[in-house]
Amino acid sequence: MTIHEKSLIRPENLIQHDKLVIDGVDVSGDWSTFIAPRVITDYNEALEAEIAAMPGGQHIHRCWQCGSCTNACTVNALNPDFNPRYWIYLIRLGMESELLRDKDIIWQCVSCNKCTNICPRDVDPEGVMKATAHWLELKGHTPRSPAMTFDHEFSAQVVATGRIEEGRLLQRFFARTGQKLTQDWLVGLIRGLILRLPVGLLARLGLAALRPPRTRRWDGAQRAMNEFIAEQTTAQRKALGLPPETAR
Amino acid sequence: MSEPIAYYPGCALEGTGHAYDRSTRAVGAALGLPLQELKDWNCCGAMEVKNIDPRLQTFLSARNLRIAAEMGHHTVMAPCNGCYHNLKKAEHDLTHDPDSRETVARLADKSGEAAYQPGSVRSIHALEWIREALGADGLRARVKNSLKGMKIANYYGCMYSRPRHIFPEKDKGPGSESTSRPHFMDELLAAAGAENMEYPLKTACCGGAHTLSDSDTSTRLVLNLLTAAEECGAEVIATECPTCHSGLEMHQARAARVFGKQTRVKILYFTQLLGLALGLSARQVGVAENLSDSRDFLRARGFR
Ligand code: SF4
Numbered sequence: 001m002t003i004h005e006k007s008l009i010r011p012e013n014l015i016q017h018d019k020l021v022i023d024g025v026d027v028s029g030d031w032s033t034f035i036a037p038r039v040i041t042d043y044n045e046a047l048e049a050e051i052a053a054m055p056g057g058q059h060i061h062r063c064w065q066c067g068s069c070t071n072a073c074t075v076n077a078l079n080p081d082f083n084p085r086y087w088i089y090l091i092r093l094g095m096e097s098e099l100l101r102d103k104d105i106i107w108q109c110v111s112c113n114k115c116t117n118i119c120p121r122d123v124d125p126e127g128v129m130k131a132t133a134h135w136l137e138l139k140g141h142t143p144r145s146p147a148m149t150f151d152h153e154f155s156a157q158v159v160a161t162g163r164i165e166e167g168r169l170l171q172r173f174f175a176r177t178g179q180k181l182t183q184d185w186l187v188g189l190i191r192g193l194i195l196r197l198p199v200g201l202l203a204r205l206g207l208a209a210l211r212p213p214r215t216r217r218w219d220g221a222q223r224a225m226n227e228f229i230a231e232q233t234t235a236q237r238k239a240l241g242l243p244p245e246t247a248r
Numbered sequence: 249m250s251e252p253i254a255y256y257p258g259c260a261l262e263g264t265g266h267a268y269d270r271s272t273r274a275v276g277a278a279l280g281l282p283l284q285e286l287k288d289w290n291c292c293g294a295m296e297v298k299n300i301d302p303r304l305q306t307f308l309s310a311r312n313l314r315i316a317a318e319m320g321h322h323t324v325m326a327p328c329n330g331c332y333h334n335l336k337k338a339e340h341d342l343t344h345d346p347d348s349r350e351t352v353a354r355l356a357d358k359s360g361e362a363a364y365q366p367g368s369v370r371s372i373h374a375l376e377w378i379r380e381a382l383g384a385d386g387l388r389a390r391v392k393n394s395l396k397g398m399k400i401a402n403y404y405g406c407m408y409s410r411p412r413h414i415f416p417e418k419d420k421g422p423g424s425e426s427t428s429r430p431h432f433m434d435e436l437l438a439a440a441g442a443e444n445m446e447y448p449l450k451t452a453c454c455g456g457a458h459t460l461s462d463s464d465t466s467t468r469l470v471l472n473l474l475t476a477a478e479e480c481g482a483e484v485i486a487t488e489c490p491t492c493h494s495g496l497e498m499h500q501a502r503a504a505r506v507f508g509k510q511t512r513v514k515i516l517y518f519t520q521l522l523g524l525a526l527g528l529s530a531r532q533v534g535v536a537e538n539l540s541d542s543r544d545f546l547r548a549r550g551f552r
């Protein structure tokens with residue numbers, strides 16, 4: 001059975017001895033800490049294949065665990081628990097329960113591509129992070145993250161009109177995530193801007209919000225993209241053994 | 249007047265990055281470099297659509313490239329790092345990944361449009377556009393109003409140079425751009441009279457992908473960028489991406505408001521700085537349209 005390094009050195013697995021005598025020798029003080037032995041049996045053998053079936057995850061099998069991704073990672077520098085190399089390791093071993101301990105931070109990848117840039121094996125770890133976040137959500141392990149909500153609102157608008165109008169996007173995003181549109185740090189900025197802007201430009205921006213920009217001759221692309229998304233969603237759910245999607 | 253090239257502004261330049269659009273067009277006009285906007289362009293998918301499926305993003309960018317080809321252009325210029333990155337990524341995937349090529353062809357066919365032929369249009373960033381057309385020396389000869397040693401930290405962000413394999417023309421030795429230590433913006437601004445600071449975070453991340461969905465992470469990342477720039481002695485951070493630019497502006501304000509961390513460094517698009525050096529007014533390069541206010545700083549330096 002594979003020995004799994006990190007779970008063994010977690011605080012709850014450490015056994016502390018105040019006084020310890022081994023074979024008549026007093027080793028108190030030197031050998032005070034032991035790690036509880038354990039056997040792992042709850043592997044999910046399908047985990048790697050499931051992640052590989054999510055968009056961005058297809059090259060996970062190439063990883064040789066060099067650690068360059070984690071070493072370069074922007075979010076790892078802020079939070080040492082954010083560890084792409086380790087998650088790839090867990091996924092490839094099938095250690096789902098271990099992976100789930102970090103389920104609430106995986107979506108925080110900022111897509112800076114430092115990992116994908118440095119990876120010697122073309123794993124595309126950035127893609128694997130997104131694939132894993134996607135998997136967590138589809139499997140129902142995490143609610144839809146704010147980032148994923150943003151992705152969906154954004155993509156829906158692009159598919160519908162071919163363009164993004166930021167005002168409308170923000171409104172929908174804040175509404176979906178239950179935040180006030182008037183975040184107080186934003187209000188000050190925007191008030192300052194409005195005071196400075198020439199009237200003509202203000203009128204134009206106001207008009208853009210009322211009559212959002214659209215790409216002309218977009219119907220065909222819209223249809224094709226919607227069909228593709230439906231097709232892919234079905235395939236992904238099937239790969240994870242989930243029933244077909246019912247209307248949200 | 250040289251031949252016009254295709255111009256792909258992208259969505260952000262129609263919204264929060266309006267000043268970047270204005271200053272890019274103004275610099276082009278001042279330098280006699282004509283631009284022709286892509287007809288019926290669509291959003292590149294930014295950093296969001298690829299999370300639904302990367303091939304959708306390839307489709308979106310391939311459509312823009314196809315339009316450029318149909319308009320008879322060999323080169324398309326995008327000032328936004330995200331748009332530029334996605335065009336390059338699409339070109340790379342269509343050339344190297346049969347699955348992307350097949351999917352994009354199928355999507356194009358379904359939408360009743362022709363598919364883009366990989367290799368027919370070259371995508372360049374606004375930095376490459378000016379550098380190729382004039383070079384630093386050509387630009388220096390056109391400077392009317394030198395930046396007079398303004399201390400600048402050049403900030404390139406993530407999307408301009410990572411991952412390196414989608415930029416096959418970079419890292420080709422002298423004269424080419426470097427993915428680890430980019431220098432094109434430094435060269436142009438030096439030609440305009442700036443003093444470039446040794447700035448170690450040129451390609452660090454501003455957290456732009458999660459500006460709103462994970463604001464605390466973004467604020468911490470931006471605060472790193474701002475304080476490092478100040479410690480390097482910079483008065484201004486020059487930007488080349490609307491997402492980075494507005495992220496820096498918003499989180500500079502948020503850091504002050506929410507974390508109580510004040511920073512003074514000014515945030516300006518490199519095209520705004522070049523435009524001022526070429527003799528354009530602050531109004532012509534949209535200084536008042538930035539979210540952050542640099543007007544007093546520029547006025548004190550004699551730029552009106
Ligand atoms: S850099 Fe690539 S090969 Fe190395 S650990 Fe990360 S994913 Fe694996």
Ligand code: SF4
Binds near residue numbers: 076
């Ligand atoms: S793309 Fe995500 S996982 Fe990769 S280095 Fe950046 S933050 Fe880390």
